[in-house]
Amino acid sequence: MRRDATRTPAARAARAAATAGAALAALVAAPAPAAADTGRELRTEQWGMDAIGAEEAAAVNPGDGITIAVLSDGVDDTHPDLRDAVTLGTDTTGSDAAPGDDGYGAAGTAVAGIAAGRGHGREFTGGIVGVAPAAHLLSVRVADGGDPDPAAVADGVRYAVAEGAQVVVLPATAPDDGLRDAVDAAVGGGVVVVAPAAAADPAAAVTATAAAPEPLAGAVTAVPVGEDLAPLPGAAPAGEGAVAAPGAALPVLQAGGGYTTADGAEYAAAFAAGTAALVRAEYPQLRPEQVAAALASGAAPAASGPAVLDAPGALAAAEEAAAGVPLYDEDLAAEADDGGPVPLWAWWVGGAVLIIVLLAAATLLLRRATVDPYDSRRPKAPDDDTPAADRGAARGRRRRGSGRRRR
Incomplete structure (x- = not known):
């Protein structure tokens, strides 16, 4: 199928760049504004949403019924753009921090807004609207400043799965065997796991990790790119199934209210997690590996690095993959229609x-x-x-x- 050149991520980014440049510069230079003061302008500044075609894809299905677990330093559920969208889950770090405390939710609130922000104001036209604005967010606090402990992240993965999350987005961390086992179990249980790409250079500012371990098997790996859709300096070479996603000069939610800008692989992973939520909402019969394959095969080729995430392309690829997959297990349904095997004790009871x-x-x-x-x-x-x-x-x-x- 030929791709319309005017609808590619590069073309969308070019259209957005002209209007976003001046506004982004003003946003960086000024203190984080109050939500009511920035409102409508932020929609034009979200070049990353335009680059991946988020609005077009969300028109098909905005993520209804999907829960995205954000494993980070917490999510500030008091932000106007996340009102009624967040459940505050467990804290695997052992601290008792809460929204409003110093440092709480600096990264997690930004990730949550990209993945499933709802905006605010009349008809939700103000603030930041995420990739899957109808999805629900589960905040799982696994970091308390500094590099997350892989054991705390692994506990967070298991908690998110037990709470029914269909998509889990990880923080930037160097995985150990325990975390790998937790991710394997999550994927095996039907959960899509999205992980930020590790940094190849310990001095790189795109991620908190100081090493470049092998990607987590079964997880979608997100590599951050700038507005030119080229990988950011220091990003590790992409493994199989990796996708590139916006990760530089991104307008994001700021814990405590207001907005700021952010760079890094964690925010690229948020774009991938939101897109995975759109796919899961529209095609719930697909297994995690099929969702990951849809994100990869639906991505737009880039001049360098991995293909760039394209939400409408992912939905199209998912539609093709779901063509022969029923919404339910027909064998189990037939067994139920036939009466099915009933144990002897059930008859007595x-x-x-x-x-x-x-x-x-x-x-x-x-x-x-x-x-x-x-x-x-x-x-x-x-x-x-x-x-x-x-x-x-x-x-x-x-x-x-x-x-x-x-x-």
Whole structure:
């Protein structure tokens, strides 16, 4: 299928760059503004959303019913652009930090906004709208300043899976065997895991890691690129299945309110996580490896480095992959229609419950049949205040009436 040159990520980025340049410079130079003051302008500054075609893809399905777990330093759920979109989960670091504390959510809030920000204001036209604005966010705090501990990240992955997250986005960290095992289990359980690309150069500022380990098997690896769609300096060579995504000079949410800019692989991973949520929402029957393949095969070729994430392309690739995959397991459905194998103990339990129900129903019916709520069967005693003559007359009338009935 030929690709319309005017709809490629490069073309979209070029169109956005002219209007975004001046506004981005002003955003960097000025202090983080209040949400109400920046509103509508930020929509034109989000060059990354335009570069991957996020708005076009979200028009198909904005991520309804999908939960994205953000494993980072926390997500500030009080930000106007995340109102009613965040569940604050566990903190695997052992600290008791909360939104509003110093350093809380500096990275996680930005990641959350890119993946599933909802904007604010009238018809949600202000602020930052993420790739999957209808998805829900689960904040799992695995970092408390500095490099995340891989063991804390692994615990966070297991927690997110147990809480029902369909997409998990990891922080930048050097994975160990424990984290690899947790990711393998998550992918095996049907969860899409997105990981930032590691830095090849320890001095590179694009990620917090100081090494370039092998990519996590089964996870989508996101390599950050700038507005020219070229990988940022210091990004590690991409492994199989990696995609490039915007990761430089990005307008992002700031913990505590307002906005700032950010660079790095974690934010590129947020774009990939949001796109994975769109695919999962529209094609829930696809397995994690099929979702990852859709992101990779639907990406737009780049002049250098991995192909650039393209959300509409990912949806098109997912549609093709889902063509022969039913929404449910037809074998299990057929087994259910046939009655399915029922264990012997289930028959005994079911029979006992049925007998108890029948006995209770019979007892209730018997009691209802014998009850006399108005006490109509008991002969009424004469009222003590009734004169004796009147009582005798009444008895005589009853005897005469009974005699007529006998005749």
